[in-house]
Amino acid sequence: MRLTTKGRYAVTAMLDLALHGEAGPVSVVDVCERQGIPGAYLEQIFARLRRAGCIDSVRGPGGGYVLSQSLEQISISDILVAVGEGVDATRCHGAADCQDGTQCMTHDLWSELSDQIDGFLRRITLASLVRRVGATGSGNHRARERVAELIHATNL
Amino acid sequence: MRLTTKGRYAVTAMLDLALHGEAGPVSVVDVCERQGIPGAYLEQIFARLRRAGCIDSVRGPGGGYVLSQSLEQISISDILVAVGEGVDATRCHGAADCQDGTQCMTHDLWSELSDQIDGFLRRITLASLVRRVGATGSGNHRARERVAELIHATNL
DNA sequence: CGAAAAGTAGACCGTTTTAGTCGGGTATTG
DNA sequence: CAATACCCGACTAAAACGGTCTACTTTTCG
Numbered sequence: 001m002r003l004t005t006k007g008r009y010a011v012t013a014m015l016d017l018a019l020h021g022e023a024g025p026v027s028v029v030d031v032c033e034r035q036g037i038p039g040a041y042l043e044q045i046f047a048r049l050r051r052a053g054c055i056d057s058v059r060g061p062g063g064g065y066v067l068s069q070s071l072e073q074i075s076i077s078d079i080l081v082a083v084g085e086g087v088d089a090t091r092c093h094g095a096a097d098c099q100d101g102t103q104c105m106t107h108d109l110w111s112e113l114s115d116q117i118d119g120f121l122r123r124i125t126l127a128s129l130v131r132r133v134g135a136t137g138s139g140n141h142r143a144r145e146r147v148a149e150l151i152h153a154t155n156l
Numbered sequence: 157m158r159l160t161t162k163g164r165y166a167v168t169a170m171l172d173l174a175l176h177g178e179a180g181p182v183s184v185v186d187v188c189e190r191q192g193i194p195g196a197y198l199e200q201i202f203a204r205l206r207r208a209g210c211i212d213s214v215r216g217p218g219g220g221y222v223l224s225q226s227l228e229q230i231s232i233s234d235i236l237v238a239v240g241e242g243v244d245a246t247r248c249h250g251a252a253d254c255q256d257g258t259q260c261m262t263h264d265l266w267s268e269l270s271d272q273i274d275g276f277l278r279r280i281t282l283a284s285l286v287r288r289v290g291a292t293g294s295g296n297h298r299a300r301e302r303v304a305e306l307i308h309a310t311n312l
Numbered sequence: 313c314g315a316a317a318a319g320t321a322g323a324c325c326g327t328t329t330t331a332g333t334c335g336g337g338t339a340t341t342g
Numbered sequence: 343c344a345a346t347a348c349c350c351g352a353c354t355a356a357a358a359c360g361g362t363c364t365a366c367t368t369t370t371c372g
Contacts, residue, residue, distance in 0.1 A: 001243045002157070002245075008262065012260065012262050028348075035261070036255050038332065040334075041332050047349070059339045059346090059348050060339055060347060061346040062347085063339090064348085089157075099191075104192075105172075105289055106285075116276050117276075160359070161361095162360080183317085199320080199321095200321095200361090215319050215320090216369025218370070219368090
């Protein structure tokens, strides 16, 4: 199972807005310089997020993007769905016609899996992400060590 | 997030072995006719499963493939990992060097997500799948209705 | 022994998706 | 009116996906 960079970029960018958006709109350039995301690509992603209603845009000098809801209201699931990276592990995209018009043996399994993953992502909001990043400090030594441990422990 | 057909085929094929393997080895042709999987492709998948130690092969007439462990011992996670479809939502594949050699802001998130999904898949074994398929009957009306409800409820 | 049944191996290939780039817009501000 | 910033659609190289095809080797049965 893979997550594409588009989905990751979208979440990263939204988190960046959450962290730096208090003083007003945040420009694409600001975000892509801080997060190392190609500017032209990030524009596309922001466009999708806007059309989905996750963010609002302000044009002209001093403009940029602003979160359109509170941090508690925006979940990771919302963001991924907005950029077309919503979870779907089924072959038939939920239609249950996987094999000759009827559902295949493993349809329930994939359906349930999709549900589990989405549930997890729905419970994580920008608010909880901000709390976490704030607590460990982004990119510092302590954080890196903690993650290294985690990876080692879970054999990821 | 997407799951490829290779992963789905692998699980389906393993489940087929679990359901029809009691009388001896099951041939590729048998499995692909029952499950609607292209034969030549399924052969590739079985080859990976064998190299990973999930199944054993028996050559010559009357040969085929046999599960190499008990139904309780084989998890969906094992199968997916065997065919190279293991869960990894991080960009850096666990190395924590996502951004300029240090970990990016969202590394923990993806790492934890991968962990959650894998945990879920590890708890489901061929044994539990066989029980489930037996209980609902594959492809019957009741099962399809249940799934339709689920899909509607979760907006998948 | 020889034919047929089956697995083994790996090169190959068309299509789709990914991960962007590019070029030209349009609104807003100073 | 010029600079800043969003807006939008077309385009593209590379990778991944979902297979196919060919040419083996091993084993059983008659």
